[in-house]
Amino acid sequence: MKLFRIPLWLWLLLIVAGLGYAFHPYLLEQLNQLEQKRLLSQPLPQVSEMPQRLDFQRQMADLTYLASEELAGRGTGQPGGLKAQQWLVTQFTAIGLATAGTEGYLQPYQPTSGKAQLMKGAANVLGRIEGSDPALPLLVLTAHYDHLGLHQGKIYYGADDNASGVAALLAIARYFKQHPPRHPVLFAALDNEESGMWGARMLFEQELLKPEQIKLNINMDMLSHDTNKQLIAVGSYHYPQLGQPLLQLQQQSSVRLLLGYDRPAWRVGTHQDWTLSSDHREFHKRQVPFVYFGVPDHAHYHQPTDTIDNVDQEFYREVSETVLDAVLLFDAS
Numbered sequence: 332m333k334l335f336r337i338p339l340w341l342w343l344l345l346i347v348a349g350l351g352y353a354f355h356p357y358l359l360e361q362l363n364q365l366e367q368k369r370l371l372s373q374p375l376p377q378v379s380e381m382p383q384r385l386d387f388q389r390q391m392a393d394l395t396y397l398a399s400e401e402l403a404g405r406g407t408g409q410p411g412g413l414k415a416q417q418w419l420v421t422q423f424t425a426i427g428l429a430t431a432g433t434e435g436y437l438q439p440y441q442p443t444s445g446k447a448q449l450m451k452g453a454a455n456v457l458g459r460i461e462g463s464d465p466a467l468p469l470l471v472l473t474a475h476y477d478h479l480g481l482h483q484g485k486i487y488y489g490a491d492d493n494a495s496g497v498a499a500l501l502a503i504a505r506y507f508k509q510h511p512p513r514h515p516v517l518f519a520a521l522d523n524e525e526s527g528m529w530g531a532r533m534l535f536e537q538e539l540l541k542p543e544q545i546k547l548n549i550n551m552d553m554l555s556h557d558t559n560k561q562l563i564a565v566g567s568y569h570y571p572q573l574g575q576p577l578l579q580l581q582q583q584s585s586v587r588l589l590l591g592y593d594r595p596a597w598r599v600g601t602h603q604d605w606t607l608s609s610d611h612r613e614f615h616k617r618q619v620p621f622v623y624f625g626v627p628d629h630a631h632y633h634q635p636t637d638t639i640d641n642v643d644q645e646f647y648r649e650v651s652e653t654v655l656d657a658v659l660l661f662d663a664s
């Protein structure tokens with residue numbers, strides 16, 4: 332029979348490939364656990380208290396409003412989403428940011444494919460603080476303000492995802508208004524992340540931003556849920572120059588800052604690769620370095636239970652101060 336003419340080495344190869352395919356979910360899970368072990372073996376620094384530079388009371392009030400019934404989960408184009416947009420304009424005005432959209436602070440746009448096409452009224456909210464050194468490139472701080480909104484009669488409040496990031500963005504903007512940075516800083520509250528990251532994409536497609544003008548994107552998405560004090564900093568695998576400042580940040584923070592979730596499975600062994608999982612994707616696609624700060628997935632992720640009651644306030648405060656430290660470190664370098 333012809334079959335027997337297949338050489339032994341090819342048989343072996345086929346068997347190994349077959350077994351590998353059959354067991355790959357199991358193997359990936361094992362690798363993921365190894366990666367978790369590696370991450371959690373990073374020492375928790377001895378910093379017991381973070382400085383209190385941000386107005387946390389105000390920040391919690393902002394988060395509470397963004398995650399309120401009135402805003403009904405901030406679905407793009409839904410009444411709650413449009414209300415959130417207008418409220419952000421009021422906040423940017425009160426802080427005294429320079430307008431950086433195409434219509435004042437707003438950058439309206441229309442998604443052109445997928446389910447997002449049906450969403451009318453999408454817009455980013457963009458404000459800027461000039462740096463003391465005008466020759467320096469831009470730092471772009473991003474946080475998406477949209478969430479799943481009203482869906483099948485239920486409100487998806489999105490307190491952690493991502494009212495927490497937006498309230499931190501506002502708090503950090505207030506801080507830098509009082510303590511001007513060296514680099515110019517763009518504060519971008521982005522729309523449509525949940526439906527294809529259209530907000531981030533449109534920054535580039537409408538040419539509000541050019542990749543070569545940007546030093547770094549710092550993206551905040553889910554900052555307030557405490558799982559063993561873990562905050563993940565994603566990005567240094569792709570941009571090794573970020574490793575040193577992030578390791579310094581690790582020593583300065585009272586939370587457990589873990590560098591990872593950015594390696595392909597074949598390389599280090601995790602299938603938790605968040606390189607493309609939020610708005611920083613659009614920066615990375617254009618070779619702009621990014622750091623994404625977020626907490627591990629939790630039971631309230633994309634559930635109607637992602638409410639203000641499930642925000643871990645002290646942890647969230649420490650995380651926000653850590654992100655501020657990150658911006659200060661990158662602004663100084």
Ligand SMILES: [Zn+2]
Pocket residue numbers: 475492493524552553609
């Ligand atoms: Zn999110």
